Amino acid sequence: MTEHGEAVRDAPEARPPDTAGTDVAALRRKYARRHVAARCGVYGAAVLAALVCALPFLWSVISAFKQNQDLYDPESNPFFFNKPATPDHVTFLFTDTPFLTFVVNTLIVGAAVVAVTLLLALPAAYSLARLDRPWGTPMGIAIFLVYLVPPSLLFLSLTRVVVALRLEDTLWSMIVVYPTITVPVSVWLLIGFLKAVPKDVEEQAMVDGHSRLGAFLRVVLPLVFPGIVAVVVFAFTLTSSEFVYALAFVSASPEMVVSTGVPTQLVRGDVFFWQSLQASTVITAVPIAFLFNLFLDRFVTGFTMGAVKT
Helix, strand or coil: CHHHHHHHHHHHHHCCCCCHHHHHHHHHHHHHHHHHHHHHHHHHHHHHHHHHHHHHHHHHHHHHCCCHHHHHCCCCCCCCCCCCCCCHHHHHHHHCCCHHHHHHHHHHHHHHHHHHHHHHHHHHHHHHHHCCCCCHHHHHHHHHHHHCCCHHHCHHHHHHHHHHCCCCCCHHHHHHHCHHHHHHHHHHHHHHHHHCCCHHHHHHHHHCCCCHHHHHHHHHHHHCHHHHHHHHHHHHHHHHHCCHHHHHHCCCHHHCCHHHHHHHHHEECCEECHHHHHHHHHHHHHHHHHHHHHCHHHHHHHHHHHHHHC
């Protein structure tokens, strides 16, 4: 007993100190440092990628205010003002070219095309998403495949249509033709988004006294608003940057849009008004980028939900 008792009394002294708590704390600190390092790496990579993507825009802003001697000197740093900045080229853009007319025409065409696209795409997408017919899915795919036909193959035949309608050299020619490239993909996007809305929601609204049209306007449209935003951004961006149709259908300068008017006015033979070209790029890109980022969450939601549900 004595030896056993002595062994029991000596056990705490012979046993090494308890390091479990110390080890856990060390592991926590180790993983915390790894977590911080990983996040710093991710944010660093994101900042680097943002800077790389922003360099062309920054170069355009700086080039717009450079003097000709500074721009044409191969030894000058393109990202610095080696000579004093000048606003003359930006002033030239607004005073010596119909740039504001091009911007207004672009806004008119873009707004009209967006309205026509929504007016046609929403009913078409709703019909294909809600009507249980065996031809619904093949027709939806066929509509989307129309978007894949390149404009370079269609502008000749569409030019005949524009001439037959007597719309050449007018904004109406673009308003009539552009929906042929915006409606198909818009229908495809909206089909996927409408399928995400349960039919029970509409049926409950019709039980409460609404017609199908009333249920669609009062119940379905608010639920598919992110998809509508995606369609609006897509259609406006596509129409404002389209070049082939705008060049083929309109040759009169007062009816041109930015995509064709700016190159026509600022590229004269072998003379490039480079600073004014860069200024026009920045002026037209900033509002579109601002609106795009303003609705970025809804735009991404519209595309991703449409892609999952289709």
